[in-house]
Amino acid sequence: MSYNVKLDAFEGPLDLLLYLIKQSKLEITDISMADITYQYMEYISQAQDNNMDLTSEFLVTAATLIEIKSRSLLPNPPKAGEDEQVDDADPEQRLKARLQVYSVYKEAAAHLRMMEQRQEMVFTGPVRYVSKPEPIRIIEINANAEDLFNCYHRLLNRIKPAAPYNVKAEAISLNRQINIFKRLLSLFERIRFGRIVARYRFDKAHVVVSFLSVLELMKSGEADAYQSKPFAELIINRIKRRR
Amino acid sequence: MEVYELTAAIEAILFVNGDSVSVKQLTELFDADEQSIYAAIETLQRRYEGEDSGICLQRIADSYQMVTKPKMASYIQAFLRPVYKKQMSNAMLETLTVIAYKQPVTKAEIEDIRGVNSDKVISLLLEQGLIKAVGRLSTPGRPIQYGTTDEFLKHFGLSDLKELPKIE
Numbered sequence: 001m002s003y004n005v006k007l008d009a010f011e012g013p014l015d016l017l018l019y020l021i022k023q024s025k026l027e028i029t030d031i032s033m034a035d036i037t038y039q040y041m042e043y044i045s046q047a048q049d050n051n052m053d054l055t056s057e058f059l060v061t062a063a064t065l066i067e068i069k070s071r072s073l074l075p076n077p078p079k080a081g082e083d084e085q086v087d088d089a090d091p092e093q094r095l096k097a098r099l100q101v102y103s104v105y106k107e108a109a110a111h112l113r114m115m116e117q118r119q120e121m122v123f124t125g126p127v128r129y130v131s132k133p134e135p136i137r138i139i140e141i142n143a144n145a146e147d148l149f150n151c152y153h154r155l156l157n158r159i160k161p162a163a164p165y166n167v168k169a170e171a172i173s174l175n176r177q178i179n180i181f182k183r184l185l186s187l188f189e190r191i192r193f194g195r196i197v198a199r200y201r202f203d204k205a206h207v208v209v210s211f212l213s214v215l216e217l218m219k220s221g222e223a224d225a226y227q228s229k230p231f232a233e234l235i236i237n238r239i240k241r242r243r
Numbered sequence: 244m245e246v247y248e249l250t251a252a253i254e255a256i257l258f259v260n261g262d263s264v265s266v267k268q269l270t271e272l273f274d275a276d277e278q279s280i281y282a283a284i285e286t287l288q289r290r291y292e293g294e295d296s297g298i299c300l301q302r303i304a305d306s307y308q309m310v311t312k313p314k315m316a317s318y319i320q321a322f323l324r325p326v327y328k329k330q331m332s333n334a335m336l337e338t339l340t341v342i343a344y345k346q347p348v349t350k351a352e353i354e355d356i357r358g359v360n361s362d363k364v365i366s367l368l369l370e371q372g373l374i375k376a377v378g379r380l381s382t383p384g385r386p387i388q389y390g391t392t393d394e395f396l397k398h399f400g401l402s403d404l405k406e407l408p409k410i411e
Contacts, residue, residue: 012359109340111408119400121313125261
């Protein structure tokens with residue numbers, strides 16, 4: 001199958017998903033997200049082949065879709081209640097809810113585009129900035145230096161020392177981070193270290209644990225990594241398992 | 244000041260200014276109450292309604308602007324050629340739509356709906372005066388909340404936010 005639409009034509013992963021759903025001629029509520037996972041992945045890998053600048057949001061959604069797909073392959077445990085309720089923890093329901101909201105705004109944006117076009121038919125005289133500046137308002141204060149001194153002291157008495165704020169360190173699990181890398185490597189042959197840690201806003205602890213994860217994967221022979229020159233982007237490659 | 248004089252003067256001000264003029268500016272300028280300003284504007288609007296007039300008054304929140312009627316577009320374009328009005332990018336339009344309907348809204352809320360980082364678009368919209376900071380949320384980080392401006396109304400030919408097409 002060939003896809004002619006380029007990824008940069010989309011505003012983001014949600015926009016791409018809406019397009020894929022429209023292609024399938026199904027409604028958001030009726031479609032199974034697992035069914036369009038393949039098409040979505042096709043776009044992502046094509047974009048990677050073309051060395052396109054893929055934003056991390058596309059990758060996050062890819063991971064979500066994989067999770068949905070893997071869940072759909074497992075037998076469904078029987079639900080306690082008979083009636084179908086929206087399960088907040090269900091990633092498919094969550095993604096669908098976001099798509100619903102996004103599609104409403106996308107439609108509204110199309111309306112506004114029409115209004116913008118209609119307004120293009122309207123012209124004004126040349127805009128001249130002749131308005132006078134706002135008049136300066138003078139407020140008279142009847143006070144002397146002593147009043148100010150007293151006022152400042154009253155203020156100082158009112159301010160209580162702020163309670164110390166405790167910042168809790170977030171525990172980052174090495175195993176969890178290794179699993180995240182494993183999952184990404186199962187999706188993509190090549191990942192950029194910088195992209196991954198950018199998701200954590202380059203938080204020092206996350207960078208360290210992520211780096212340890214890469215070392216761990218290199219040790220176990222699941223990945224290798226290289227840099228084109230010192231301090232260049234660290235590229236992580238998947239190593240195919242030989243059986 | 245006679246009523247006809249006030250009407251004529253407001254017309255003259257709207258003509259020379261080109262941009263919108265607020266009712267408040269007019270009350271201060273003419274030392275008149277709002278009612279007489281609105282009455283004068285209504286007189287002008289009725290006068291421009293006729294098919295033999297090429298201009299009309301557009302309301303933008305509490306301001307009025309003298310603009311040409313859409314029907315005149317082809318003549319104006321032929322006369323001024325080439326004249327281009329810039330359309331905004333899809334990313335800007337999408338972000339602006341979310342802000343227009345959900346205001347006051349934070350960057351995080353915008354990004355949650357759009358599913359993409361919106362830093363650059365928001366600063367572009369701020370730069371073009373289509374949105375402004377309207378407050379801060381009291382949650383940690385005190386994030387800035389954004390809302391639309393009169394410039395936004397002007398761009399889409401809206402008199403106020405109530406004229407936005409209904410959604411959902």
